[in-house]
Amino acid sequence: xxxxxxxxxxxxxxxxxxxxxxxxxxxxxxxxxxxxxxxxxxxxxxxxxxxxxxxxxxxxxxxxxxxxxxxxxxxxxxxxxxxxxxxxxxxxxxxxxxxxxxxxxxxxxxxxxxxxxxxxxxxxxxxxxxxxxxxxxxxxxxxxxxxxxxxxxxxxxxxxxxxxxxxxxxxxxxxxxxxxxxxxxxxxxxxxxxxxxxxxxxxxxxxxxxxxxxxxxxxxxxxxxxxxxxxxxxxxxxxxxxxxxxxxxxxxxxxxxxxxxxxxxxxxxxxxxxxxxxxxxx
Amino acid sequence: xxxxxxxxxxxxxxxxxxxxxxxxxxxxxxxxxxxxxxxxxxxxxxxxxxxxxxxxxxxxxxxxxxxxxxxxxxxxxxxxxxxxxxxxxxxxxxxxxxxxxxxxxxxxxxxxxxxxxxxxxxxxxxxxxxxxxxxxxxxxxxxxxxxxxxxxxxxxxxxxxxxxxxxxxxxxxxxxxxxxxxxxxxxxxxxxxxxxxxxxxxxxxxxxxxxxxxxxxxxxxxxxxxxxxxxxxxxxxxxxxxxxxxxxxxxxxxxxxxxxxxxxxxxxxxxxxxxxxxxxxx
Numbered sequence: 325x326x327x328x329x330x331x332x333x334x335x336x337x338x339x340x341x342x343x344x345x346x347x348x349x350x351x352x353x354x355x356x357x358x359x360x361x362x363x364x365x366x367x368x369x370x371x372x373x374x375x376x377x378x379x380x381x382x383x384x385x386x387x388x389x390x391x392x393x394x395x396x397x398x399x400x401x402x403x404x405x406x407x408x409x410x411x412x413x414x415x416x417x418x419x420x421x422x423x424x425x426x427x428x429x430x431x432x433x434x435x436x437x438x439x440x441x442x443x444x445x446x447x448x449x450x451x452x453x454x455x456x457x458x459x460x461x462x463x464x465x466x467x468x469x470x471x472x473x474x475x476x477x478x479x480x481x482x483x484x485x486x487x488x489x490x491x492x493x494x495x496x497x498x499x500x501x502x503x504x505x506x507x508x509x510x511x512x513x514x515x516x517x518x519x520x521x522x523x524x525x526x527x528x529x530x531x532x533x534x535x536x537x538x539x540x541x542x543x544x545x546x547x548x549x550x551x552x553x554x555x556x557x558x559x560x561x562x563x564x565x566x567x568x569x570x571x572x573x574x575x576x577x578x579x580x581x582x583x584x585x586x587x588x589x590x591x592x593x594x595x596x597x598x599x600x601x602x603x604x605x606x
Numbered sequence: 607x608x609x610x611x612x613x614x615x616x617x618x619x620x621x622x623x624x625x626x627x628x629x630x631x632x633x634x635x636x637x638x639x640x641x642x643x644x645x646x647x648x649x650x651x652x653x654x655x656x657x658x659x660x661x662x663x664x665x666x667x668x669x670x671x672x673x674x675x676x677x678x679x680x681x682x683x684x685x686x687x688x689x690x691x692x693x694x695x696x697x698x699x700x701x702x703x704x705x706x707x708x709x710x711x712x713x714x715x716x717x718x719x720x721x722x723x724x725x726x727x728x729x730x731x732x733x734x735x736x737x738x739x740x741x742x743x744x745x746x747x748x749x750x751x752x753x754x755x756x757x758x759x760x761x762x763x764x765x766x767x768x769x770x771x772x773x774x775x776x777x778x779x780x781x782x783x784x785x786x787x788x789x790x791x792x793x794x795x796x797x798x799x800x801x802x803x804x805x806x807x808x809x810x811x812x813x814x815x816x817x818x819x820x821x822x823x824x825x826x827x828x829x830x831x832x833x834x835x836x837x838x839x840x841x842x843x844x845x846x847x848x849x850x851x852x853x854x855x856x857x858x859x860x861x862x863x864x865x866x867x868x869x870x871x872x873x874x875x876x877x878x879x880x881x882x883x884x885x886x887x888x
Contacts, residue, residue, distance in 0.1 A: 393862050394829035394883045396678040398722050400698035400705045415709075415717050416682040420861075421828065421885070423682045425707075425720065427697075435697050438707065438722060440680050442829050442883070446860035449888055452818060454785045455856035503736045536734060546703065547676040547724050549831040551864050551883045553857045574737035574868070575835045575876045578728035579702075580675050582833050582879050584866070586856070594857045597864050599881045601676045601724070601833045603703070606731055 339515045340480060341524060344369075345377040347384065347410060355381055355410040359403060363477040368402045370477035371545050372524035374428065378439040379523045381412045382424040389422040390445040391555040392519050395526075397439045397548045404430055420445045446555040457592040460486040463508040463566045481528065482566070484508040490535050503532050503573045508566040509587075517559055517567075517595075519552065522587070526550040526598040529571035529585045533604050536576075542605035546580070550598040563590045579604060621797045622762060623806060626651075627659040629666065629692060637663055637692040641685060645759040650684045652759035653827050654806035656710065660721040661805045663694045664706040671704040672727040673837040674801055677808075679721045679830045686712055702727045728837040739874040742768040745790035745848045763810060764848070766790040772817050785814050785855040790848040791869075799841055799849075799877075801834065804869070808832040808880040811853035811867045815886050818858075824887035828862070832880040845872045861886060 344360035363373040375397045382388060408430050415423040426439040466484035483489075488505025509528060515521055531543045554562075571585040580601050587596045626642035645655040657679045664670060690712050697705040708721040748766035765771075770787025791810060797803055813825045836844075853867040862883050869878045 394680075396722060396829070396831060398676075398697075398705055398724060400703075401700060415680075415720055418683060421682075423680055423717075423720065435705075438697055438705065440678060440720060440722060440829075442680060444828075444862065444885070446862070449861050449886065450858070451860070452782065452858040452863075453856075454818075500734065536736075537732075546726075547678070547722075547831075547833075549678060549829075549881060551829075551862075551881070553859055553862070553864070555860060558860075574735075574879060576732070576734040577835055578733070578837060578840075579731050580726065580728065580833075580835070581734075582835070584879075584881070597856060597866075597881070599831060599833070599866070599879070603726070604731065 339513060341373070341376065341511070341515060341520060344373045345380045345520055347377070347381055350409070355412060356407055357410065358407050359405050361476060363480060365475050365477055368404070370527070371397070371399060371548065372477070372527035374399070374403065374437050375439070375527055375548060375550070376520045376524040378410065378426045378428060378437065379441060380520055381410045381426050382441050382443065383519060385412060387414060388443065389417060390420070390443040392441055392552050393444045394442040395439060395523060395550045397437060399437050399545055399547070401434070401436045403428070403436045404433065407431070408436070453594070455594055457568060457588045457594070458506060458570065460506055460568065466508065480512055482510040482512055484566070488535060490530055491538050492540070493538070495538050500536050501538060503536055504571065505529065505535060506568065506570045509569050510566040514565065517562055517565060519559070522552060522596055523550065525567065525569070525587055526585065526596055529569060529583065531602050532571070532573040532583050533576065533581060533602070544603055545600050546603050548598065548600040550596055552596050554593070554595050558593070562593070566590060567595070576604070621795060623655070623658065623793070623797060623802060626655045627662045627802055629659070629663055632691070637694065638689055639692065640689050641687050643758060645762060647757050647759055650686070652809070653679070653681060653830065654759070654809035656681070656685065656719055657721070657809055657830060657832070658802045658806040660692065660708045660710060660719065661723060662802055663692045663708050664723050664725065665801060667694060669696060670725065671699060672702070672725040674723055674834050675726045676724040677721060677805060677832045679719060681719055681827055681829070683715070683718045685710070685718045686715065689713070690718070735876070737876055739850060739870045739876070740788060740852065742788055742850065748790065762794055764792040764794055766848070770817060772812055773820050774822070775820070777820050781820070782818050783820060785818055786853065787811065787817060788850065788852045791851050792848040796847065799844055799847060801841070804834060804878055805832065807849065807851070807869055808867065808878055811851060811865065813884050814853070814855040814865050815858065815863060815884070826885055827882050828885050830880065830882040832878055834878050836875070836877050840875070844875070848872060849877065858886070
């Protein structure tokens with residue numbers, strides 16, 4: 325029995341994200357987990373599950389302090405189907421912050437992903453919210469994007485595009501779409517929004533090059549940074565999903581482009597902001 | 607003679623940034639450097655020099671491959687005046703990318719800053735520049751901000767604000783300024799723009815909380831991520847400085863706020879984009 329099927333067998337009622345990101349401690353002290361078919365992307369696990377798995381290592385550490393504030397994930401190499409190991413190191417602990425270094429590797433393959441995470445004890449302070457959620461039609465007024473027959477991870481979410489739904493239909497040679505998308509997002513099946521869900525969601529936005537050119541081409545996120553603007557208390561008090569995601573890019577040049585995104589609660593709170601750099605081949 | 611004065615004595619003609627970020631190999635194989643008074647901030651070295659120093663460790667490695675694409679710096683603890691050590695590790699090298707892990711520590715103080723950097727061989731591809739430089743008055747039409755008597759690092763730059771110059775004058779109780787600033791930036795003395803200059807510049811933007819409230823208060827960058835949209839060839843072909851910087855924030859809550867910025871060449875190329883999360887006390 326593979327590790328994954330062993331996890332699944334024990335957790336028949338668990339959400340697929342909990343199974344995909346599950347970690348256990350090996351006899352040698354390292355954490356280990358396994359890739360999940362439920363979140364498979366084109367040639368490896370979807371980056372959102374990798375980000376959530378790396379964060380989970382710190383979230384579940386007995387010495388965890390506070391809530392995640394910043395997470396950077398570097399995707400170093402493809403992750404193969406099967407088992408992986410995670411090495412977690414507390415780099416520094418201060419009075420109100422904790423810095424983690426996290427690495428994912430596979431036997432005989434070296435390091436496939438690294439992460440740094442900053443945790444902090446958050447407390448009430450002066451607050452200010454200059455950014456406001458864009459006014460968009462409600463999710464009920466929009467149809468869900470069809471994910472049937474597509475990569476497994478897409479089927480773990482309900483996508484309702486307000487604007488910028490990828491259009492892979494015929495288009496004039498060289499015609500480009502806009503870079504921005506706005507989309508209502510829900511987890512399938514539903515899941516209580518926590519930092520695992522949120523970390524995964526920061527990588528949910530289709531790489532902009534597909535959107536702009538209206539076709540798939542070799543491209544992959546190389547580095548992803550997410551900032552969380554909520555703590556556990558805020559998350560527990562939130563309205564249910566769907567969440568509003570907005571994403572845009574500014575420059576595509578010499579094989580790399582930037583991509584920035586926001587995730588808003590249905591009530592208009594900015595939950596997370598992210599930035600990433602994405603490799604593209606041609 | 608301190609390390610710093612030894613560096614300075616040998617480099618009378620060197621730019622202060624080259625001196626501040628200079629690294630030498632110790633007999634034990636570690637890199638070491640020293641903080642520079644020329645870039646001193648309130649209670650430690652300015653974060654821009656720390657970012658540039660960490661990047662420089664990888665830039666000058668004999669096994670360096672390609673140019674920096676992404677840099678994340680986590681500021682874990684204050685850096686004290688004096689000597690520091692840098693440990694550089696190549697985490698992974700692929701056909702076209704290289705991943706680095708970099709740590710700065712001081713004797714008896716543990717790790718003060720960590721960084722991850724992605725380098726890549728960049729080559730001509732399809733390019734697209736949906737973001738355009740804002741139309742603003744030229745630097746010659748604007749007066750430089752006075753930095754006299756202020757923290758040393760401020761005196762290493764010429765700041766000419768188009769909008770959002772910090773106003774620390776009297777204001778009505780609770781009155782808030784906008785979060786956005788736009789500013790022309792030049793290094794003082796002039797320096798050829800390279801990745802060291804650019805890495806430092808990504809931390810040049812005053813933390814937005816000062817700007818919004820019109821007063822100084824305890825605040826410091828905790829994690830800074832920068833993406834570079836140029837390679838060495840592009841940098842060599844650029845018009846001289848000044849560069850146009852734009853910066854904004856979206857949410858201040860429970861002790862942390864986000865801050866995002868862009869750095870544009872005078873000719874309108876987007877050279878770098880950054881995001882950071884900043885701690886504030888009250």
